[in-house]
Amino acid sequence: MSSKIQLVLATLLLAAGFHAATILLFPYAMVRAGTGKLLDSHAAVNQIIFLDRITAEWRDVVRPNPEAAYSACIFDVSKGDLELFLPASKNYASLSLYAANSDNFFVLNDRDVPTEGRRMRLQRNEISGPAHAGDVSLVQSPSDTGLAIYRTIVPDSSEWDAIDRWRREQYCRPIPGIQSFQR
Amino acid sequence: MNRAGKAAASLAVALVMGVGSALLVIQVGSRSLLQQSGPWGYNALIGSDAAGPYLRAFIAWVGLFALKNSETVYYIAYEDSEGNALNDACDYRVEGAPLDARWWSIGLYAEDHFLLPNPQNRYSFSSSHLLKDKASSFSITVSPEPGGSTWLPSKGAGDFSLTIRMYNPAPEIVADPGSAVLPRIIRERCT
Numbered sequence: 142m143s144s145k146i147q148l149v150l151a152t153l154l155l156a157a158g159f160h161a162a163t164i165l166l167f168p169y170a171m172v173r174a175g176t177g178k179l180l181d182s183h184a185a186v187n188q189i190i191f192l193d194r195i196t197a198e199w200r201d202v203v204r205p206n207p208e209a210a211y212s213a214c215i216f217d218v219s220k221g222d223l224e225l226f227l228p229a230s231k232n233y234a235s236l237s238l239y240a241a242n243s244d245n246f247f248v249l250n251d252r253d254v255p256t257e258g259r260r261m262r263l264q265r266n267e268i269s270g271p272a273h274a275g276d277v278s279l280v281q282s283p284s285d286t287g288l289a290i291y292r293t294i295v296p297d298s299s300e301w302d303a304i305d306r307w308r309r310e311q312y313c314r315p316i317p318g319i320q321s322f323q324r
Numbered sequence: 325m326n327r328a329g330k331a332a333a334s335l336a337v338a339l340v341m342g343v344g345s346a347l348l349v350i351q352v353g354s355r356s357l358l359q360q361s362g363p364w365g366y367n368a369l370i371g372s373d374a375a376g377p378y379l380r381a382f383i384a385w386v387g388l389f390a391l392k393n394s395e396t397v398y399y400i401a402y403e404d405s406e407g408n409a410l411n412d413a414c415d416y417r418v419e420g421a422p423l424d425a426r427w428w429s430i431g432l433y434a435e436d437h438f439l440l441p442n443p444q445n446r447y448s449f450s451s452s453h454l455l456k457d458k459a460s461s462f463s464i465t466v467s468p469e470p471g472g473s474t475w476l477p478s479k480g481a482g483d484f485s486l487t488i489r490m491y492n493p494a495p496e497i498v499a500d501p502g503s504a505v506l507p508r509i510i511r512e513r514c515t
Contacts (some may be wrong), residue, residue: 152334159342164377167350171384197441204387204437206489207447208429233427233491237391243384245371245392250492290389294427294491296452
């Protein structure tokens with residue numbers, strides 16, 4: 142085989158490698174970009190952020206639902222577990238968890254939330270037993286970092302203030318002194 | 325050119341080809357990963373860990389942090405019911421029957437996938453609004469100019485897309501999003 146053909150084949154092989162790497166890494170990059178914007182404009186990791194009403198000026202993440210009240214929590218469970226809480230709601234409300242590669246690995250919505258609300262423990266370690274401890278649901282994150290999104294439908298803009306007050310009960314916070322919950 | 329020079333050139337060409345083709349596929353080619361129901365594209369694996377790398381990359385581009393299918397089913401239309409690209413040079417009527425979900429909405433997004441700025445701050449209509457009087461059908465006007473009580477402004481959008489969100493859809497739709505009866509997008513007038 143001539144050296145020219147070898148060079149062309151090597152170039153094509155390398156190009157295929159760069160192509161595959163870009164496709165695989167793209168969701169991670171988009172998640173980092175989206176959460177990075179949230180961090181720049183709001184708060185710290187493992188802390189809930191109550192976003193303002195969504196308008197066209199909000200450009201942190203593509204294709205937002207303008208009829209939802211969003212809260213978010215950029216999480217890092219590499220050093221310990223997190224406790225998250227979704228209060229009961231009469232409107233559609235959910236807490237969804239996204240891995241570093243953007244997969245939506247868990248969703249809880251208001252239909253499965255008792256009147257006292259639902260507490261969850263998010264951890265990195267594998268859960269070998271039942272996925273709950275008492276009234277606390279246990280959820281394993283497939284990655285150290287990710288994003289929790291709380292969505293609540295605002296059926297009418299006149300209800301925004303009431304829903305905004307209600308959602309202040311949501312939380313996302315480290316569990317002090319607990320490295321990781323084992324069963 | 326010496327050997328090192330050839331290797332560097334090969335690497336540079338491979339980088340441009342590999343990354344460039346990937347970004348092109350994500351932004352344009354991956355639309356083919358959507359199945360069609362009339363003008364509405366969908367994929368039951370959106371948000372799921374069963375999504376393939378191309379679908380995952382495409383969704384990261386057009387709808388990052390989408391919910392998985394069992395929670396919310398999404399449909400995206402880039403074209404009207406006749407197959408013409410949606411564009412703000414035309415008026416459209418989006419009409420249909422109530423969708424089979426607990427809550428649903430139809431929203432307009434600019435070509436960059438963000439909400440389209442407009443003085444009315446009106447970006448979507450939902451079942452909360454459209455079915456207030458227990459209506460058995462609905463009609464939304466998409467137009468650059470004002471057009472009634474269910475007018476969705478498109479001025480300045482250029483090519484745009486419409487998105488249906490169905491929160492807590494009926495089980496049949498979760499099982500097969502293609503079974504949903506979706507609204508028609510009728511082009512009415514172009515300037």
